[in-house]
Amino acid sequence: MKKKILIMILLILVVFVDVYSINHLWTPKSKTYYISDNIIANVVEPTNNQPKINVVEELRKEYKNDDIKGVLSIDNSDYNAIVTQTTDNSFYLSRDAKKTRDGLGTPFIDYRIDLNNTKKILIFAHNSKYKEMPFKILENYYDEEYYKEHKYLTLTLENENIKYEIFSVYVDYQDFDYYDLNFKNNTEWFNHIKKLKSNSFYDTGVELESDDDIIILQTCSTLKKYSNYKHKFLVVMGRRVK
Numbered sequence: 001m002k003k004k005i006l007i008m009i010l011l012i013l014v015v016f017v018d019v020y021s022i023n024h025l026w027t028p029k030s031k032t033y034y035i036s037d038n039i040i041a042n043v044v045e046p047t048n049n050q051p052k053i054n055v056v057e058e059l060r061k062e063y064k065n066d067d068i069k070g071v072l073s074i075d076n077s078d079y080n081a082i083v084t085q086t087t088d089n090s091f092y093l094s095r096d097a098k099k100t101r102d103g104l105g106t107p108f109i110d111y112r113i114d115l116n117n118t119k120k121i122l123i124f125a126h127n128s129k130y131k132e133m134p135f136k137i138l139e140n141y142y143d144e145e146y147y148k149e150h151k152y153l154t155l156t157l158e159n160e161n162i163k164y165e166i167f168s169v170y171v172d173y174q175d176f177d178y179y180d181l182n183f184k185n186n187t188e189w190f191n192h193i194k195k196l197k198s199n200s201f202y203d204t205g206v207e208l209e210s211d212d213d214i215i216i217l218q219t220c221s222t223l224k225k226y227s228n229y230k231h232k233f234l235v236v237m238g239r240r241v242k
Contacts (some may be wrong), residue, residue, distance in 0.1 A: 007213065054122070056156070068082055068097060069157065081107050081134055083123060084108045085113070089110060092106045092108035107125035119212075127221075150166075151204075152166070152238075162215075167196075167206035167208060170201050171221045176231070188211040189210070206239060
């Protein structure tokens with residue numbers, strides 16, 4: 001019961017700040033969450049014999065923000081977004097990567113997550129039917145053909161680059177159990193991620209294993225069929241590629 005109450009509090013907070021900030025407080029100023037391909041390229045393939053750079057350190061210096069934890073990228077696209085984390089799940093709903101008020105917000109990791117010790121990473125960001133928002137691109141995954149061309153995500157952290165293969169895409173409007181972070185044992189964890197896969201709009205063909213680590217990207221869904229539900233979140237889920 002306590003777990004369900006906590007989940008609903010988190011949902012209500014995210015939705016309230018999300019809707020209020022977009023419609024009442026701020027007009028998006030600039031895509032400060034978005035960075036260019038050349039910065040990411042140097043992480044994987046340094047050019048001109050230059051030493052490999054630490055993209056997270058560089059971004060922290062550039063934006064003067066130690067809350068920056070990494071960069072989220074989608075394969076076969078130019079999408080590279082700064083990812084932050086702070087002590088709550090509301091601050092970056094209405095702040096850019098420089099901590100300036102901005103309705104676009106910045107993608108952020110659930111404050112409950114310890115990046116050094118977790119099997120699940122939850123990342124949240126805004127979406128809008130009418131405006132360009134950090135996670136608007138995720139709605140392309142309603143289309144299975146788009147998924148087939150963009151199956152992989154990469155999360156570039158301070159000390160590693162983690163590649164994920166997308167295994168599930170769906171809209172949650174009633175359970176929200178993907179928020180759960182605590183599991184009694186490996187069997188409970190495996191049952192959990194298998195359930196998440198079973199919810200997918202289409203079969204990705206990805207085989208899950210009991211020791212898989214996963215990433216979940218969440219944003220508001222604008223699909224008309226879910227418009228009557230108070231809470232409706234599009235979730236895109238990936239398993240870490242071993």
